[in-house]
Amino acid sequence: MFAGVDIGGTTTQVLLCTADLAVIDSTEVSTPAREGGQAMVRAALDALSVLRARVPSRLLGIGIGAAGVVDSRAGRILVASDSFRSWAGFEVTATVEKALGVPAFLDNDVNAFLRGEAAKGAVVDEPYVLGMTLGTGVGGALRLNGELLDGPHGAAGEVGHIPGFGDLPCTCGGRGHLETLASGRSIRARYGERTGRLLTARGVAEAAADGDPDALAVYEAAGAGVARAILITAGLLDITTVVVGGGVSRAWDLIQPPMLAELTAGPPVSGHPIRVVRARLGSGAVAIGAASRARTELDAVTRV
Incomplete structure (x- = not known):
């Protein structure tokens, strides 16, 4: 079996799955983001230990999807937001491999999200895909000619x-980025600026559903x-x-409605419409995609 981990700023999800990525068991714990990388990885490993006690099959490998810019080849975090302490520079895969004695593989969480949706979700067999996550921030990942592009x-x-x-300031230190409009944090902030009311993004959505202009x-x-x-x-990149x-x-x-209206008003230069779909795997997409990465990497080693 394989393990998949999604280390987010608030919660960490851990799952065990079969070789065909069918989820056997899963759990979720709080992420100790302010306690540093060692504590964050330890929380994930402790959760995995609980799952392994319930499912005593042999663990072949583990994939980790983590927030921030990562070096997937070296298995470490390059850049992290101010939500995390002592995360940038942390050697994730080396720490996990030492603890578990099995191969570990690291991905940016949005790359793992796209891997999951391409393996078992909404874009199976789609070769030219942009994956986007609209959460606390806005993340993106690219699948070109059937392969994930990390750069x-x-x-x-x-x-x-x-x-x-x-020209609004972004959490990364830049200005005028998409994240200043489309993240949960920015939706809350933009609504607060307009009304003086501080609601969550979900609260703003509920107000919109009630007709709040x-x-x-x-x-x-x-x-x-x-x-x-x-x-x-x-x-x-001519994504489809x-x-x-x-x-x-x-x-x-x-x-969806303003998004589709904008895409219709100014179609891509190719003249071909872009298909936009909602993710199918929900909150499990990152962990499933991380496990998919581990499976793929180990399959390649076996074939060699």
Whole structure:
């Protein structure tokens, strides 16, 4: 069996799955993000120990999806947001391999999300895909000709930090990035600026569903911004499909209409429409995708 781990800023999800990625068991624990990398990995390993006690099959490998820019080849975190302490530079795979004695593989969490949706979710057999997660931040990943593209610095596909979306400060230190419009944090902030009310993104979505014009305007700007990022990506890389996940995507009825309107008003230069789908695997996509990476890497070693 294989293990998949999703280390997020708030929660860490751990699962065990078969070779065909059928989930056997799973659990979720709080992420000790302010306690540093060692504590974060220890929390994941402790959760995995509980699962392994319940499912005493042989563990072949483990994949980890982690927030931040990662060096997937070296297995360490390169850049992390200010939500984490002592995470940037942390040697994730070396720490996990020492603890478990099995091969470990690291991915950026959005890359793992796209791996999961391509293996078992909404974009199976789709070769040219942009994956987007709209959560606390906005993440992106690219699948080109059936292969995940991470780039020389691990930052390929990071559409959340494309500039040209106004002049608001972004959490990364830049300005005018897509994340300032379409993340859960920014939806909350933009609504607060308009109304003086501090609601969660879900609360803003509920207000929009009740017809609140300010809430509707915030979600309209978010959806239109996502569409513009899709069009930029399509113009550069000729993607055919986009899969959207993350907590903000739960408000699909609010995000989708302005997104599709923008895509219709300014279609990609190819003249071919882009298919936009909602993620199918829900909160398990990253962990499943991480396990998929471990399975793929070990299959390649076996074939050699």
